[in-house]
Amino acid sequence: MPNVAEQPSTIRSYYEGLAEGVFRAVTCNACGGYTFPPTGCCEHCGNWDVTPVELSGDATLLLASHNISPACHPRFEKIAPYVYGHIRLKEGPIVQAIVLGVDPTPQALKALFERGPVPVKAETLQMDDLPVLAYRIVG
Amino acid sequence: MTRKLRERIAISGVGCTRFGDLLETPELKGTTIQELTARAVKEALDDAGLTGQDVDAVFAGNAMVHSSQVPGTYSQLSKWTGTQFKAGVHFEAQCSTTNVGAALAAMSIAAGVYDTVLVYGLETTRTKVKGFSPYEREPISHQQTWLWTDMAVNQAYGVPQGYDIFSTYNGLVALGYCRKYGMSIEDFDRSMFELCKTRRLHGSMNPKANIQEKLEDRAKKEGFSDPFDYWRSDKHNPFVAWPSRLLSLVTTADGASAMVITRADLAKGGKSQPVELKGFGINYSDLPWYGEDPTYWEFDRRAIDAAFDMAGIKPTDIDYLHTHDCSHISGICTAEATGYLEPGKGLDAARDGRLRFDGDRPMSTHGGRHAFGHAWGASAGTDTYEAVLQMRGQAGPRQIKKTPEISVIHTHGYAMIGTVVVLGSI
Numbered sequence: 001m002p003n004v005a006e007q008p009s010t011i012r013s014y015y016e017g018l019a020e021g022v023f024r025a026v027t028c029n030a031c032g033g034y035t036f037p038p039t040g041c042c043e044h045c046g047n048w049d050v051t052p053v054e055l056s057g058d059a060t061l062l063l064a065s066h067n068i069s070p071a072c073h074p075r076f077e078k079i080a081p082y083v084y085g086h087i088r089l090k091e092g093p094i095v096q097a098i099v100l101g102v103d104p105t106p107q108a109l110k111a112l113f114e115r116g117p118v119p120v121k122a123e124t125l126q127m128d129d130l131p132v133l134a135y136r137i138v139g
Numbered sequence: 140m141t142r143k144l145r146e147r148i149a150i151s152g153v154g155c156t157r158f159g160d161l162l163e164t165p166e167l168k169g170t171t172i173q174e175l176t177a178r179a180v181k182e183a184l185d186d187a188g189l190t191g192q193d194v195d196a197v198f199a200g201n202a203m204v205h206s207s208q209v210p211g212t213y214s215q216l217s218k219w220t221g222t223q224f225k226a227g228v229h230f231e232a233q234c235s236t237t238n239v240g241a242a243l244a245a246m247s248i249a250a251g252v253y254d255t256v257l258v259y260g261l262e263t264t265r266t267k268v269k270g271f272s273p274y275e276r277e278p279i280s281h282q283q284t285w286l287w288t289d290m291a292v293n294q295a296y297g298v299p300q301g302y303d304i305f306s307t308y309n310g311l312v313a314l315g316y317c318r319k320y321g322m323s324i325e326d327f328d329r330s331m332f333e334l335c336k337t338r339r340l341h342g343s344m345n346p347k348a349n350i351q352e353k354l355e356d357r358a359k360k361e362g363f364s365d366p367f368d369y370w371r372s373d374k375h376n377p378f379v380a381w382p383s384r385l386l387s388l389v390t391t392a393d394g395a396s397a398m399v400i401t402r403a404d405l406a407k408g409g410k411s412q413p414v415e416l417k418g419f420g421i422n423y424s425d426l427p428w429y430g431e432d433p434t435y436w437e438f439d440r441r442a443i444d445a446a447f448d449m450a451g452i453k454p455t456d457i458d459y460l461h462t463h464d465c466s467h468i469s470g471i472c473t474a475e476a477t478g479y480l481e482p483g484k485g486l487d488a489a490r491d492g493r494l495r496f497d498g499d500r501p502m503s504t505h506g507g508r509h510a511f512g513h514a515w516g517a518s519a520g521t522d523t524y525e526a527v528l529q530m531r532g533q534a535g536p537r538q539i540k541k542t543p544e545i546s547v548i549h550t551h552g553y554a555m556i557g558t559v560v561v562l563g564s565i
Contacts, residue, residue, distance in 0.1 A: 011295050037296040043425075062431065063318070065310025065380045067303035072285035076301055084306040084380075086315070086433060094427050096311070098301045106381045110324060113314055132300040 010038050013052075018124050018131040023057055025091070026050040036093045037133075057122035058090040059135055064112055066104035075127050083109070087120060087135055098125060101137035141448050146249040147403035149413035149565060150241070152187025153524045154179040158349040158392035158512035160265045161276050167393065171274050172207055176261040176395045177219040179517075183397035184221075184257070188410030191221025194399065195253035198243055199229045200236035200260035202516035202553075205287045206267035206279060222257065233291045234463065234513070235421070235552030236260045237396055237520030238560050242419040244400035254405060259397035262514035264288070266393055284391060288515070291553040297426045303380070307428070308466040309387065310380030315433030316468055317382075320483040324382050327468075330486035331387045332370040334467050337495050338503060342510025344496075344537040347521075349392045349512025389465040392512030396520025403565065412531045417452070417545075417563040420445030423556040434472045439549070442557040443477055446547070450561035454478025458543035459529050460500075461522045463551035464507040473549050474502065477559075496537040504529060504537045519550040519558065526562055 010026075014037055017024040026035050028042035029049040035041070036055065041048050063086040071080035085099035099120065102108050112118070120135035156179050159167045167175070184190060191197075197220070199212035209215045213227035232239035237260035244256035264284055269275040279287075289298050317327050335354055342348035343356075358369030370376055376384045406413035420442035429436050447453065460479045464470030471485035480488050480500060488494055494502045505511045505525035508518065526546035528534045546562040 014296070039295075063311050063314040063433065065306035065314065065383070066378075067301075067306055068379050070282055071301075072282060072289060072303060072305075073298060073301070074282065074286075075299070082301065084301065084303050084311075086311045086427075088431060094430050096302070096307055096427055104381075106378055109381045113318075113324070130299060134301075 010040055014038055015131060018133060021124050023055040023122050023133070025053050025055050025093070027053050034091050034093050036089065036095065055122070056090050059120050059122065060088045060117045061099060061120045061135060061137065062086045062088055062117050064099050064102065064109055066109065075129065085135060098132065098134040099137065100125070100134050142445065143449060144245055144249040144418070148245040148248055148416040149401055149403040149406035150398050150416055150523065150527060150562070151401045151406040151409050151413045152183040152185070152189065152399035152411060153397070153527045154182025154186060155347060155396035155517070155521045155524045156394050157347040158394035158514055158521070161263065161393045162266055162278065164349070172209060172261060172263060173216060173219045175393065176216055176259060179395035179397040180220045180257065180259050183259070183399050186411045187399040187401070189255070189399060191225070191257065194222065194255045194257040195226060196247065196256045197222045197225050197227035198240040198256060198258045199227060200231055200240050200258070200516045201229065202231045202233045202236055202262060202291070203264065203287050206263045207261060208268045212261070220257070220259070226253070231516055232556050232558065233552035233554065234465070234515045235519050235550040235556050235558035236516035237398070237518070238523060238548060238550055238558050239421060239519070239552065239556070241398060241400055241416060241523065241560060242421060242558070245416050245419070248400065248402055255399065255401040257397065257399055258520070259395065260517040260520050261395040262516045263393040264391040264514055288553065293426045293554075302426065305380035305383070305388070308469055309383035312433045312466065312472060313383050313468045316472065319432065319434055322486065327382055327486065328371070329367070330490050331384065331467055332367055333492070334471070334486070334489040334494070335370070335386050335509065336366070337489065337492070338464070338507045338510045341496060341504050341537055342506030344535070345505050345511065348506040348510050349390055350506070350510045354386070383466070383468065386509070387467040389508040389513045392514045394512065394514035394517045394521070396517045396524060398520055398523060407565070413565055414527050414530050415563045415565050416560065418446045418448070418450030418561040420449070420559045421556060426554070428555050436472070436476070436557065438555060439473055439476055439557040442559045443549070446559035446561050450563065452545055452561055456545045457547050458541065459504070459526060459539060459546040461503045461507070461526065462549040464503060464509065465513060465551065467509070470507070477547060477549065479547070496539055501539045504534060504539065515553070519548070522548045522550060523560065523562070530562065530564055
């Protein structure tokens with residue numbers, strides 16, 4: 001078999017970054033907008049000229065709910081039920097992701113809701129077969 | 140710029156099966172997917188006074204081919220529907236499938252390509268093919284249903300990293316609604332109870348609904364004198380995504396629906412009263428479906444505006460509304476976006492019974508996704524089916540007192556394609 005060079009993949013690069021605690025996005029060289037998680041095209045203006053960037057990981061948790069057990073996906077059976085949140089990144093994008101640092105109970109989630117938006121920090125949650133993005137409540 | 144159909148388009152026939160489970164529901168048990176689909180198609184063709192050989196083209200919709208296992212649906216179903224040798228295609232827009240099909244049919248007719256198009260949708264979200272059997276089926280597990288269904292959701296990042304429909308579509312939207320409008324969680328819970336009561340009431344009056352039992356009757360059977368205590372019972376109605384409970388959600392179903400779309404001048408004098416397809420809007424979005432405000436969905440806004448503009452209607456013209464209600468709170472947000480309900484007041488309207496068939500803002504009189512049930516690619520056609528019945532005055536005990544002249548049907552095709560169809564009396 002001849003050696004065939006593997007083509008670059010934005011998706012593979014994203015998860016390889018996550019494994020090292022790096023949160024990869026792209027910014028648009030036309031409108032300046034962020035696309036996160038990254039693709040090869042600006043999600044705002046459709047421009048193909050984008051530049052890879054690393055995000056700070058700083059964010060604000062706006063709202064938090066939870067999922068069910070067993071989880072909809074077998075990857076997450078071990079941690080279900082988990083808290084799932086609506087998050088605004090410091091750089092601007094809105095994302096939804098697993099939230100760490102609060103119990104998936106009505107009592108804990110109600111207390112969090114009444115507290116209002118809280119700061120969170122991105123971290124990597126290592127599942128059996130894949131590193132995934134999560135946000136931990138700060139303080 | 141206003142986009143207009145260059146030809147007046149009508150729905151001249153509609154059909155749909157009972158929704159339920161092909162392994163256990165009366166009228167469905169033992170039915171094959173071919174015969175299920177044929178049942179809906181026959182009803183629609185009979186309603187229009189046509190046979191399968193009278194249509195020019197067939198748009199065959201099916202979203203979850205994993206369970207149905209009939210790709211190439213147009214040909215596999217052709218001898219079951221009498222449509223052999225017609226033009227046709229298999230398409231999907233997930234849970235908007237059949238109404239997107241109606242819009243595609245309208246476009247093809249307005250373009251002069253066809254005169255009459257048969258659109259149908261079929262889906263099995265409760266059962267799948269058993270082994271290699273041509274007729275036996277077996278249940279699908281809850282996790283398997285969502286694994287297959289979520290294949291329509293961002294597979295690069297969303298699903299692999301823990302995306303969860305229950306929180307994204309329900310819990311987080313509910314919390315956004317409560318925070319935006321200053322509603323307490325307790326008031327929200329009570330409103331969801333009242334809304335579910337309305338949906339179940341409608342289902343109890345619909346012989347084709349998956350669930351035909353009123354919530355109050357279920358509570359009584361389970362030993363509760365106060366149905367709200369049943370509602371708040373963790374055993375019977377747990378939180379699936381706090382503060383949203385199980386009974387504010389979709390129930391899965393097997394089912395099929397069909398409609399005949401034709402030139403309005405051809406529909407006149409037909410067997411049944413036609414209804415005009417006046418306009419539509421179809422806009423999509425990848426995750427996240429909303430920005431900082433979970434009650435505002437940009438793609439729905441665009442679809443609503445496009446449909447209303449094409450149809451030449453305003454919110455005050457709407458007599459009957461269905462919004463996609465896999466998630467009851469999301470359906471309320473969309474109803475508010477259409478202008479049918481006042482922003483922030485949708486749940487008050489639900490609590491006051493205004494969304495019932497006999498209220499002044501009737502919605503989802505077939506029972507919606509919870510009571511009527513949800514068979515992904517077939518469901519939008521059942522929403523249209525119900526609107527057509529209401530506009531003909533044929534909805535039986537759940538008939539809206541003032542026969543609707545303008546109906547608006549909104550569906551969310553996973554994940555997500557907002558689809559709005561405007562129907563008008565001819």
